[in-house]
Amino acid sequence: MHQAEKADADPVRLGLILDMSGVYADVTGAGSAMAAKMAVEDFGGKVLDRPIEIVVADHQNKAEIAAAQARRWFETQNVVALMDVAASATALAAQDVAKQHDKIIILSGPGTTRLTNENRAPQTVHYAYDTYALGTATGAAITKAGGTIQSSQVDVAGSQGGMVKLQISCEIAQADLQRLLYDLEAGMPFLFVDELTAEMPQAVGANDGIGRMHVQFALSGQWQGAAR
Numbered sequence: 001m002h003q004a005e006k007a008d009a010d011p012v013r014l015g016l017i018l019d020m021s022g023v024y025a026d027v028t029g030a031g032s033a034m035a036a037k038m039a040v041e042d043f044g045g046k047v048l049d050r051p052i053e054i055v056v057a058d059h060q061n062k063a064e065i066a067a068a069q070a071r072r073w074f075e076t077q078n079v080v081a082l083m084d085v086a087a088s089a090t091a092l093a094a095q096d097v098a099k100q101h102d103k104i105i106i107l108s109g110p111g112t113t114r115l116t117n118e119n120r121a122p123q124t125v126h127y128a129y130d131t132y133a134l135g136t137a138t139g140a141a142i143t144k145a146g147g148t149i150q151s152s153q154v155d156v157a158g159s160q161g162g163m164v165k166l167q168i169s170c171e172i173a174q175a176d177l178q179r180l181l182y183d184l185e186a187g188m189p190f191l192f193v194d195e196l197t198a199e200m201p202q203a204v205g206a207n208d209g210i211g212r213m214h215v216q217f218a219l220s221g222q223w224q225g226a227a228r
Contacts, residue, residue, distance in 0.1 A: 020058035028086035066090035088112035178189030
């Protein structure tokens with residue numbers, strides 16, 4: 001068989017570098033692998049008369065493993081694109097390898113803004129929320145409802161299992177709180193409110209802060225890939 005004929009017969013290999021057993025396994029592990037294989041079946045199993053093949057690897061939440069696997073696939077197994085790559089450190093490592101080999105990488109697991117800012121590349125598609133969108137959506141919704149943010153910070157301990165979690169403290173009128181909560185959970189990116197507490201100030205002036213409450217809540221955002 002001539003080399004050109006062999007290339008035409010080779011499958012189009014798509015590589016998923018996933019967390020198969022760690023904190024992200026529930027949202028990007030075996031379920032992601034199965035969803036990708038189902039999507040290939042729905043598509044017909046071929047592209048340009050070549051079979052589509054899904055290959056899967058576990059990065060074990062280690063950037064060096066993600067980079068080594070990406071390099072191995074590109075150099076020895078003719079993988080044409082990487083998909084998913086949960087967690088930011090592993091995604092950044094795989095992205096660097098994809099740039100070096102001029103290969104496509106489509107990221108639906110990680111949330112770091114570095115993927116589309118400092119480390120941006122024409123080969124990269126960041127198909128998910130990011131940490132900037134999460135914070136911006138929160139601020140816009142609170143301001144729209146007439147509230148004022150007092151503080152917001154990433155909850156590192158709570159940002160697990162494919163979620164990014166913010167702890168928010170704000171002041172808002174009692175009548176506007178319901179609209180704020182609706183706007184947060186009904187908008188994009190997909191957000192979830194929990195750990196909500198609200199209290200009226202101990203004392204307010206005659207013309208200041210009337211009807212406004214101190215509200216604290218946790219806001220979580222989960223990666224949202226393409227419909228599968």
